[in-house]
Amino acid sequence: MQSVMPTKSLPLPKKRLAPHSTVRRDLLCVFAITVIAGLLFARFDFSEFAYRWTRSAERFQLDELPATLFVLATGFAWFAWRRYQESQQELARRRALEEEAERLLADNRRLSMQALDAQEAERRHLARELHDELGQYLNAIALDAGRIRDLSAQREPEIHRLSLALMQSASHVYREIGGMIRRLRPIGLDEFGLPTALEHCVESWRERLPEATFTLTVEGDFSELTDALNITLYRLVQEGMTNVSKFARAARVEIYLVRAPDDAARTGEIVVTMADDGPGMDLSKPRRGLGLIGMRERVEALGGEFHIASQPGDGFLFCARVPAQAGRPDPSEPNEAALPAKSAKSER
Template sequence: MSSEPIHSSSADRAPPSSPIWRDLGWVVAVTVLAAVLGAAFDLSEKVYRFTRGMERFQLDELPGALFVLSIALAWFAWRRYRDARRELRRRRMLEEQAERLLADNRRLASQALQAQELERRHLARELHDELGQYLNAISLDAARIRDLSGEREPEIHRIALGLMQSATHVYREIGGMIRRLRPIGLDEFGLPSALEHCVDGWRERLPEASFSMTIEGDFSGLSDALTITLYRLVQEGLTNVSKFARRARVELFMVRAPREHNGTQIDEIVVTMADDGPGTDLTKPRSGLGLIGMRERVEALGGEFHVASEPQRGFLFCARVPAQAGLAEPVN
């Protein structure tokens, strides 16, 4: 499978150039060595005797011209070196500015996602508490009217039945909206149970596909932003399966475990989903925004998102997110 690059970091920069004093030391050492060798072999006398015989061609002036040329080349190299150092400082400053802007963008994206999920939770609660209660009351009143009407008032009986059916339909639609706004069981039973319920739902909708799910580790104590991000990753991955790989074998793996990173150990969550469906060519532009949204969610929490796929060779995505992402930093 060909992998899709995600992003580069400051660690990819080229190493700084050698210090100027070390280069200057080499120049002095070579100059001293040349002077010692010239004195040992009487180089200047030999050059003088060689050029005296060619005075009519003015070659005896060649050493002086070469000396001036060497000085000019040294001055030219110094100017280029100074310009290169100035350009390097400017590029480093621009890279640092870009990193700060990227960090600000990720923080704003994370705050936007948190605000969106908070609004979704509030709306789901309002739909359930307010509209759900009124629909239940309407359904009960309609059932009472139906029972009281009996066979004596067939028109009232028919209207009551229609009212009950309408209330049941609206209640079912609101339940679907609530499930899309806020995953069932996520707040009450935790992430693993919510994912199991989600996968079970897709098993019913895609009977020709096979699903296997493995969850390892403790997923309690996570921030709400991280919990909903992990759920949305799986949800979007299963949605892609329903669009492009309805008969595929799907494997979902999620684990929370420590990992060594830059000499320090961090608590990390890894989510991987793979299928053996038709796959796709990642070098071609895609019209959908699913992968872009998945990447933005993960990177907003300081994680990494990778995709690998080739035509007729399946599809795989892997997300790595710090387990502490989204939690308030401790105050020292």
């Protein structure tokens, strides 16, 4: 079984010094420079030299210059202290804004997940309706047409021809409905799990793109994932296949789905990587399609990371890392389903 190709890790940000540590360091520097200056002035008798120099220019009152410089230095110290306090207030305000932005971003991701869940629930419902209602009626039409064909094979040639046309139309509509159901809801995802659904997806693309070569590698346990995570991983591969059909129809495509084992320090993560040796693309140029943007939003809504790499003539690769526990409700958040009952009880 093939292993997942290595991905470059992002550089860690350098550790910043705390503001109080910076202030203490600057104060130590000032005190050290002051002590060194005092020792140098004492060594070269700077005060006596300044006295002799200013004494000859008494008419210009240069002997009052030290006191004036002391007042100026005091004013600068007061000015620096005021600017320091303003900078601290601005820093606190920016931290509050960053915390508010993080909270809003988390709320936005939560709302995005709720919207995706509602969309997938509607798709699941529509797929069931198409399969249960229209599928049964189309099968009934095909059976009735077959019965008419058998009864009129030798007696009524025209009826026989019309029954054959009716059966062909019913078969065509049934195939189209099957394609719609597969696009709305992955076949086998609810019954057999993610790996089986992906194998069925890859097999269907093998039939559509006979010139391309597909390899699917699955490692790890995917039996206890949330529906949101399952559908996100499936949609990533599905969108990647769509891009291959548009830009790399004769490429060699490799798909890796790996779940890292859980440890005591953190929960495991799931990595899905898809690479092809097609014509590639220039990532510096703006793209008109929204497929990659949708893939990134799906992954980031679950708290994951999404990276792409490509160069003209050098293929295309995307890698998504998602926590294995993504999509599960946060224990710290209140149970929204219990809130109406609780409020109704308080009203009584």
